[in-house]
Amino acid sequence: MNPAVQTMFVAKQKQEGNRACCDCGERNPKWASVGHGTFICLDCSGTHRSLGVHISFVQSTTLDTWKSQRQVRKMKLASGNAAFNDFLRARGVPEEVIHGRPGTTDPARLRRKYHSHAAELWRERLDALVDGVEWIEPEPVEYADLAPASPDAGRQRSPSDSAKRRGGAPAAAGAPAPAPGQSFLKSLIRGSSGAARSPPQLRAKPKRGSASPARASDGTDLSGVWAIQGAAGE
Numbered sequence: 637m638n639p640a641v642q643t644m645f646v647a648k649q650k651q652e653g654n655r656a657c658c659d660c661g662e663r664n665p666k667w668a669s670v671g672h673g674t675f676i677c678l679d680c681s682g683t684h685r686s687l688g689v690h691i692s693f694v695q696s697t698t699l700d701t702w703k704s705q706r707q708v709r710k711m712k713l714a715s716g717n718a719a720f721n722d723f724l725r726a727r728g729v730p731e732e733v734i735h736g737r738p739g740t741t742d743p744a745r746l747r748r749k750y751h752s753h754a755a756e757l758w759r760e761r762l763d764a765l766v767d768g769v770e771w772i773e774p775e776p777v778e779y780a781d782l783a784p785a786s787p788d789a790g791r792q793r794s795p796s797d798s799a800k801r802r803g804g805a806p807a808a809a810g811a812p813a814p815a816p817g818q819s820f821l822k823s824l825i826r827g828s829s830g831a832a833r834s835p836p837q838l839r840a841k842p843k844r845g846s847a848s849p850a851r852a853s854d855g856t857d858l859s860g861v862w863a864i865q866g867a868a869g870e
């Protein structure tokens with residue numbers, strides 16, 4: 637093996653998070669999952685191979701010849717086992733999927749871990765790092781479709797929030813979901829006045845003006861508006 641590569645691995649494997657297998661905690665892992673820049677044990681490396689090289693390309697850190705500069709750079713630039721697992725954790729991958737017991741490798745668990753959307757994002761992020769391009773995490777689609785019109789809505793990503801929204805609109809996973817109440821408002825508009833007014837106008841104004849629409853001003857412009865809205869509101 638190239639001495640420079642060997643030196644890099646020795647240094648990397650001294651870091652606390654890299655001293656145990658990224659998947660099962662077995663001490664002193666000698667295999668690398670290149671796509672993730674992580675260190676894994678021999679048993680887990682076998683399962684990684686079954687995931688396919690597009691998910692996890694596995695190389696030995698002591699035996700294999702590292703010919704690809706890109707692969708070496710991935711291992712060099714990646715932040716290691718602890719950072720990878722933290723990244724998954726922060727994106728809702730369950731703890732029991734992230735970590736198993738030392739010396740046990742569970743193919744089904746590792747498939748869940750490495751087929752997760754969070755793991756895919758990590759691989760993209762590492763690719764961008766190696767290419768020297770900025771990586772911006774995409775907004776989760778489910779949040780974007782369901783987000784209310786508050787300025788910071790797109791930033792929310794807590795699991796409890798996610799569960800709340802899924803509970804509120806179960807069919808919203810893929811197709812764009814209508815805002816709650818929108819279809820009801822549409823039926824009101826079509827059923828009563830037929831006017832092509834936007835739902836927010838109809839929803840907002842009758843309450844504000846309901847006290848005294850006719851007396852609010854001299855009335856000539858407003859009366860028509862109130863007539864339509866009044867009909868829609870009844």
Ligand SMILES: [Zn+2]
Nearest residue numbers: 657660677680
């Ligand atoms: Zn392991």
